[in-house]
Amino acid sequence: xxxxxxxxxxxxxxxxxxxxxxxxxxxxxxxxxxxxxxxxxxxxxxxxxxxxxxxxxxxxxxxxxxxxxxxxxxxxxxxxxxxxxxxxxxxxxxxxxxxxxxxxxxxxxxxxxxxxxxxxxxxxxxxxxxxxxxxxxxxxxxxxxxxxxxxxxxxxxxxxxxxxxxxxxxxxxxxxxxxxxxxxxxxxxxxxxxxxxxxxxxxxxxxxxxxxxxxxxxxxxxxxxxxxxxxxxxxxxxxxxxxxxxxxxxxxxxxxxxxxxxxxxxxxxxxxxxxxxxxxxxxxxxxxxxxxxxxxxxxxxxxxxxxxxxxxxxxxxxxxxxxxxxxxxxxxxxxxxxxxxxxxxxxxxxxxxxxxxxxxxxxxxxxxxxxxxxxxxxxxxxxxxxxxxxxxxxxxxxxxxxxxxxxxxxxxxxxxxxxxxxxxxxxxxxxxxxxxxxxxxxxxxxxxxxxxxxxxxxxxxx
Ligand code: SF4
Numbered sequence: 001x002x003x004x005x006x007x008x009x010x011x012x013x014x015x016x017x018x019x020x021x022x023x024x025x026x027x028x029x030x031x032x033x034x035x036x037x038x039x040x041x042x043x044x045x046x047x048x049x050x051x052x053x054x055x056x057x058x059x060x061x062x063x064x065x066x067x068x069x070x071x072x073x074x075x076x077x078x079x080x081x082x083x084x085x086x087x088x089x090x091x092x093x094x095x096x097x098x099x100x101x102x103x104x105x106x107x108x109x110x111x112x113x114x115x116x117x118x119x120x121x122x123x124x125x126x127x128x129x130x131x132x133x134x135x136x137x138x139x140x141x142x143x144x145x146x147x148x149x150x151x152x153x154x155x156x157x158x159x160x161x162x163x164x165x166x167x168x169x170x171x172x173x174x175x176x177x178x179x180x181x182x183x184x185x186x187x188x189x190x191x192x193x194x195x196x197x198x199x200x201x202x203x204x205x206x207x208x209x210x211x212x213x214x215x216x217x218x219x220x221x222x223x224x225x226x227x228x229x230x231x232x233x234x235x236x237x238x239x240x241x242x243x244x245x246x247x248x249x250x251x252x253x254x255x256x257x258x259x260x261x262x263x264x265x266x267x268x269x270x271x272x273x274x275x276x277x278x279x280x281x282x283x284x285x286x287x288x289x290x291x292x293x294x295x296x297x298x299x300x301x302x303x304x305x306x307x308x309x310x311x312x313x314x315x316x317x318x319x320x321x322x323x324x325x326x327x328x329x330x331x332x333x334x335x336x337x338x339x340x341x342x343x344x345x346x347x348x349x350x351x352x353x354x355x356x357x358x359x360x361x362x363x364x365x366x367x368x369x370x371x372x373x374x375x376x377x378x379x380x381x382x383x384x385x386x387x388x389x390x391x392x393x394x395x396x397x398x399x400x401x402x403x404x405x406x407x408x409x410x411x412x413x414x415x416x417x418x419x420x421x422x423x424x425x426x427x428x429x430x431x432x433x434x435x436x437x438x439x440x441x442x443x444x445x446x447x448x449x450x451x452x453x454x455x456x457x458x459x460x461x462x
Contacts, residue, residue, distance in 0.1 A: 004401040010379060012387040022379035023398065025323050026349025027416070028146035029154030031057045032183065033108035034071055036158035039189075039207025041228030044102035045071040048089055048118065048141075049110025050081075064416040065186075065213040065424050070223065072096050072105075076112060084116050089123050093139060094132045100223055103231055107141040108158060114145035138231075140165040150350040150375075151415065152249050152325050155183045159207055160253040166231060167238040169262035174239040177203045177289050178264060180254045182247020182271055182327040183415070184429060186214040186227075191427035192246075192272075195282070199291045204233045204240065206254070214424045238262035242288045246281065247271045247327030249352055270358075271327050272429045274335020274437070275304060300431040307435055308339060311442055314462075318445065321345040323381055323395040324414035326355045326374065332394065332413070334362035335434060336441075344390050347373040347381040378402065391448075392441060409444035413437075 030047055034057050037045035047054035054073035061069040074080065074088040089107070096105055107120055120141040127133050142157040149157075159180065179196065181189060190210040196203045211227020237243070243264045245255025252268060259266035267288055272281035279301075286293055318341045322329050326348045333343045343363055348355060355374040366372050371384045378395070382402045385393070393403050394413040397420075403410035417423050427433040446462055453459070 004405055007382065007401055007405050010382045010386060010405075012383060014380065014383045014387070017380075021349075021377045023382070024349045024377050025347050025381070025395075025398075026150035026152070026325075026375075027060060028057070028111075028151060029144035029149045029157070030108050030110055030146065031060050032151035032153065032155030033106070033142050033144045033158035034058070034069070034154075035061060035151075035183065035209065036155045036162075036207050037104075037106035037108070038069065038212050039209040039228055040104060040106070040162060040234070041226075041230050042103035042224045043228065044096055044100060044105050044224075046089075046092065046096070046105050046107045047071055047073045047110060048085055048107050048113045048120065049074060050076040050112055053110045053112070060416055061213070063418045066421060067213050067215065067424075069213070072100075074113070081112060081116070084118050085113055086118065086123050086126070089118075089120075090127055090130070090132060093127045097132070097134055097137055102224065103137060105137075105139045106158060106161070107139060108144045108154065109141070110144070111146050114143065114147075138165065148351075150325075152183055152327070152350045153352070156250050156253045159251065160257055162206060162229075162234050163237065163254045163257045163261065166234040167258055167262055168235050169238040169264075172239055173241050174236060175202055176236065176240050177201055177285075178237045178240040178243040178258060179203050179205045180243060180245045180251040180258070181205060181207065182245075182250025183325065184247075184271060184328075185427070186210040186212065186424050187427040188429040188433065190214075191430050191433060195272075195297065195430050196285065198294050198296050199282075199285060199289070200294075201285065201289050201291050204237050205229060206234060206237065238264065240264050242267065244269060244281075244284060244288060248354065248358070249326045249350060251327075270331045270334075270362075272433075273328060273331035274434050275301075275308065275338055275431070276334050277331035278430055278434060297431070304431040304434050304438075307438055311438065312340065314442055314445055314449075315339040315341050317342065318392055319344045319390040320392045320394065321347075321381060321385060321390040321408075322413075323347045323378060323393075323399055326350050326352065326358075328414055330355070330358045330362050332437070333359060335437065337363045339438070341392070344369065344388075345371045345373075345381055345384050347371075347376045347378065349375050349377060351375040382406075392445060394441075409448045411437075411440045411444055413440075 142161040215225040245251035272278040
């Protein structure tokens with residue numbers, strides 16, 4: 001009998017299923033668009049749809065980051081739902097500039113406004129023509145209906161919109177490197193900046209939620225915290241000597257557009273999660289920016305390799321199941337494979353081409369009994385775990401019910417994490433981030449050994 005009542009119908013037998021998602025391994029596009037918009041300084045995310053959508057998106061981010069997330073909404077009621085939300089959005093644009101004074105309003109759509117067919121560029125043009133957008137202020141948009149894609153594609157679309165609206169080429173190549181990041185935590189963005197700083201590189205990071213969703217408690221409310229990519233920097237991205245996009249799903253569309261629109265040579269890389277992916281990232285930056293790798297970075301790598309070697313006996317041969325977002329899953333699976341673990345099941349809710357091929361490149365082809373669901377859902381993953389459990393599960397907070405049901409050591413990883421802290425503060429990228437991932441995995445694996453050991457075998461020193 002299942003411990004979590006809503007999982008009691010999960011069977012070990014997996015039947016073919018196409019038109020139904022159960023317990024999705026994703027959330028909706030506007031959540032990602034909102035997160036990306038928060039990574040630009042003085043940018044107010046605006047949800048063009050009903051209040052309920054906006055409340056859900058804000059609360060998903062607020063619960064994950066434990067910080068209040070500000071966003072505005074077109075507040076559709078019956079009238080707007082039937083006749084369209086133009087007048088709501090026009091009114092909202094005036095009110096938001098008057099009350100909150102953002103530099104940019106970043107409008108994303110929802111299922112409702114997309115179904116009605118609201119033409120956001122036309123509405124923005126009308127707002128401009130009617131003088132509702134003050135001089136030096138901007139309204140941009142991304143199309144994010146949630147009956148397609150996921151929070152990852154919403155993030156990618158809004159990041160692309162910043163490049164689309166603002167990046168300009170003056171025809172002169174500057175000396176700054178543009179780094180466009182896939183969805184990672186504020187702590188990861190801070191770590192990316194620290195590594196680039198250690199390599200003495202002049203960079204622009206887009207978006208940058210560090211200093212926004214990990215802002216300190218000062219006792220003073222700041223509508224727009226100090227962090228976020230500056231608008232002037234986004235403009236000058238068009239003159240960068242090169243761009244590196246990290247995370248094909250989250251950063252690819254913006255990086256490609258910067259290349260085609262401004263002819264900035266684009267290089268794609270995996271998110272630097274784990275040893276091998278971080279090696280490739282550092283090496284790419286070294287080559288593209290012609291920057292030597294400092295001893296401090298080499299020492300960090302050495303400490304990670306030391307930890308991997310020290311603890312290899314606890315990871316070797318362990319089987320793992322992963323659920324999450326494609327940009328994270330590929331390098332994470334690779335890192336765990338580097339630790340001689342066997343990645344058996346991998347599930348993402350984000351649709352898109354290339355995930356399975358990238359995974360096969362990173363960890364080899366699927367073997368008998370493996371499951372790679374792209375897109376798939378947590379129900380399918382649970383079925384596989386019921387039929388043949390793994391030694392370890394990585395997933396967001398929703399994975400905890402499955403972990404408890406099947407009694408599997410569990411590491412919270414990805415978005416959302418509603419029931420723990422630390423993800424906004426301690427990075428998972430880079431060599432130091434890899435040490436944190438390893439520490440978390442080892443903690444639950446070794447807790448399991450301690451828990452299951454007969455008293456005479458309960459070791460003080462492991
Ligand atoms: S799935 Fe669509 S209707 Fe539901 S919260 Fe997301 S945008 Fe709104």
